Amino acid sequence: MNAVPGAGASRRAVLALLFPIMLVNLIGFIVPMLNLGLLSFKEALTGGGIGEKFTLANWVTLVTDDFNRELLLNSVGVSLAITVAALVLSYPIALYIQRAEGLWRSILIVLVISPLLTSAVVRTYGWVVILSDQGGLPSLLNAIGLTAPRMIFNTTGVIVGLTEILMPYMIVSLLAGFGRLDPRLEEAAATLGASPIQSFWRVVFPLTLPGVALGCLLVFVLSVSSFITPKLLGGGRVFLLATEIYDQAIVTLNWPLAATLSILVLVLFGLVLVVYGRAVAALD
């Protein structure tokens, strides 16, 4: 192998350019993560103190406690439900925006993104007003003679609230992934006798899968780590990893267990990224 002339200098330049961001990541991410890992092996004292001894007790609790398994399953289940709901509701909107033109398209994109300018807390309280017993939706159902089920302070409330809050991310991701969509392909499919439904499932949808994968990844990860909306809309009945980490860290002061659960979330994100990477590779 012959070295490429100037390759060493070029590598040094790349490393020099990368150095600032590597330093920021080291201080802002790697060191705190290592600290978190270390904390997960510390002893949690009765009453909330952190002991000096190292122990595997937190990890044993994580694996053996049925409640922690339930937390993981709940978090994954609720986040999957939110991801599917956000995809189903966002896809037609994104497709419509993709096909819109000129100023109208810009207006629609601004409308989609504008909720992100409002705090998630404010939007969540909006859902409290809409979904509570005296709120708009139950009152409407009661007015037409239906008995409104409880729509807030349970899993339904969390799914409804988070789906709406995360939809802009899904729509923007879908639009970013719709680049390969070419209207001429649909025209060609129609010319060859495909019905609109066949054309959608066999031409449009496969071409938009990269956007779907990106949107699902983003919404799933954001739902697993969402804390405020489940806390406000869950009514203490919905047990998720993020809310449990809060309770352990802030209420019971069990920082070692909170650190252990945080690492579990990190591992979950790692697994999701692996699945996403493989899905994207398969699509390409």
Place this chain on the structure above:
Amino acid sequence: MKTSIKYACLVAGALTLAGPVAAQTVVTVGGYGELFAEKYKKAVIDRFNESQKEVRVEYYAIGSSAQILGNLRAQKSAPQLDLAVLDISVSKAGTDEGLFDKIDETVSKRVADLNPQARLEGAAGIGFTLDNVVMLYSKKQFATAPTSWSAMWDPALRNKVTVSAPPEILGLALSIVVDKMEGGTDFKASTAKGLAKLAELAPNVLTFDPKPDAYAPILSNQASLGVGWNARAQYFADQPDSNLGVVLPKEGSIFQINTLNLVKNRPSGEAATKFLDYALSPEAQIAFAKEVAYAPTNMKAVVPEEIAKRTAAGAPERMIAVNALDLAAVRDRIVQEWRRSVISRK
């Protein structure tokens, strides 16, 4: 040249005038935010600062006990706070981690005048004010104030009760009170009777985690009954046209003890004890009780009757003695029982 001399004289004069101010030692107190911070500054800290020249107290509203402990942990090698306000159980946690110097009679002679409940074996901090668990009710729903915790089980109040589930202290306290109400004798051994009764409460519960606090659902007419802390409840009840009422039910309640903690290796050194001494004095504690309904811990602090009625000091016989360490020891068990048999009930 003359101008330079003039300026030099001015600067020297200014420095002379600023002399006494510069000699002040600043004592930094980190404590709860919002209502507590506002009222404590007004009733206690401002008066202390006005009363003497050597020490000046600055209060930093940090937030909850857990957030204050988080600050103290982060500052362990170079503390910025001199005194920290913490719930007594968190004071014990900080003591176990070596964050505090012990407060006893050698630090302040006033410690001898305090209610025995103000001290906890193994905790370095000392109780300087007491709050207690109360039942909140909507005046729109109840023409006369309910007198018993059992009002929460009324079938007519379906989805109209809010309860903060454990591990929140309010939920732990409710478990102990209801267990005693149902004939339980020792919560350390078992709270099964109380939990069985609380499981029957589940259909009436609107939320097990009222947000932003226990008072909002009643103030906004979403709920009719709830469980909260006395001082804040009294404050909301005092607001014009408030629909929130406060009751210390006949079956009793438990105290929540707020402690002051002397931070180890604190920057102000002994100056912090001067403020600590003032904070434990009858004068400061009565002033704070008048400002907002926190009961004093100094037994020499005699509050006027109309103020006493608004705190647990007006009905000491109703208070159930609970050691914060005993409560911490059974917390996980109670949390699990709530999750298994109370919250999961429809």
